[in-house]
Amino acid sequence: MRRVLARYFAVEGDPTAARTAQRLWEHARALIDAAPASLDMTAYTQGQMDLGATVCTRTRPDCARCPLAPDCRARIDGRQDELPTPRARRAQPLRHCWMLIAECDGRVLLERRPDTGIWGGLWTLPQFEDEAALEAVRAGLAADGQPLALASIEHVFTHFRLRIQPLWLRMPGGAPAPADENRAWVGIGNLAAHGMPAPVARLLDGLYDGALLLR
Ligand code: SF4
Incomplete structure (x- = not known):
């Protein structure tokens, strides 16, 4: 009615x-x-x-x-399609995170997500809720250089949007071995063999000129 x-x-x-x-x-x-x-x-x-x-x-x-x-x-x-006015969609909350692209000797540090939760079981870049946490990992890598901030990207999930700030850290060499089996230094030419979330794959693909052939 x-x-x-x-x-x-x-x-x-x-x-x-x-x-x-x-x-x-x-x-x-x-x-x-x-x-x-x-x-x-x-x-x-x-x-x-x-x-x-x-x-x-x-x-x-x-x-x-x-x-x-x-x-x-x-x-x-001629306004049958406009009326009644559709219910306004509630704006999705925006979350922020940082991702570290640590590169050393032609390899990138990846980590595998836990099997449950967002992006479960996929390989991603190390992700941090704040810059201080990222800085702690950077110190653990014994990396002296300052990371370069790349353009942020946004990914839309069902209930929220995630704005990712990528930081690119190029290390001169001698990267420490990964602390556990869920972390790995992966050759840039071998990135495509690792299942990744779409925004991470797009990010690396753009950075390494089609390394994952997504374009
Ligand atoms: S818009 Fe609905 S009420 Fe108006 S003429 Fe068309 S069918 Fe009838």
Whole structure:
């Protein structure tokens, strides 16, 4: 019923929002007040519901068959697709992280994610929630140089967006062996053999000129 009223009277706004619902209710009330006293409310209500279910449908209103067509504001203005106004999507929260691209002797340090959780079991770049944590790992690599900040990238998950700040650290040589089996120095030419999340693969592919052949 809300859909039919919103179209017939061209009422803007999310019909589930209190203000819009109030306006729709006022229109509905005015129609009933103007109807003859003999109005069969049950048949009237059922008729509106049938119209919404079979003629004034959400995606393809059949205006040619609709008895309300001559006075329907949405039909007259050609706005059937715009009304009722779709519910506003809630903005997804934005999270931040840092990723370290540690490069040494033509190899890049990768780490494998735990089997459960986001990107479970895939190989990614070491990821940090803050710059201080990244700095601690950089110190562990005995790397003297300062990492170079690359352009940040954004990846959209179902419930949030992740903005990734990549830092590229080129080490002169002599990288320490990985601390465990879930970390590995991988040759740039061998990156494609490691399953990676799409944004990480894109990042490395762009940096190493198609090393993963994603372009
Ligand atoms: S004319 Fe079209 S848009 Fe208007 S109430 Fe009828 S079916 Fe819906």
